């Protein structure tokens with residue numbers, strides 16, 4: 001069985017500044033306001049994905065008006081609400097910082113989150129879920145590696 005191994009990018013020192021202040025540390029906001037906005041952007045992002053998925057079901061079942069409603073609302077969640085809140089907390093910073101943050105996130109998913117989920121699913125007898133989590137862990141490792149390559153190329 002393959003094992004997810006993401007070379008410890010942090011330990012290699014290939015991600016300068018990794019672990020430094022994240023989007024939630026945008027200057028000029030009360031800490032609670034920042035925390036709320038960070039929670040809100042995640043909710044808006046999820047709503048965007050959710051409404052796209054719901055819209056696909058509406059389209060599949062021939063409910064064109066409902067499909068359109070979900071698509072329009074998904075657009076608002078992403079390009080109005082998410083965008084405005086992201087700007088408020090400086091969610092997007094720079095290519096280097098964005099790649100560093102993304103590497104750390106994908107690495108966590110690949111080496112901690114999905115392997116843990118997979119083990120727990122297997123222990124509970126949910127074999128299909130365990131296999132899915134394991135497969136996705138490999139994808140996330142690939143994402144981390146691709147982002148790292150992009151970061152290295154950017155910085156040479």
Ligand SMILES: [Fe+2]
Nearest residue numbers: 044047077081
């Ligand atoms: Fe919203």
Ligand SMILES: [Fe+2]
Nearest residue numbers: 106139140143
């Ligand atoms: Fe990913």
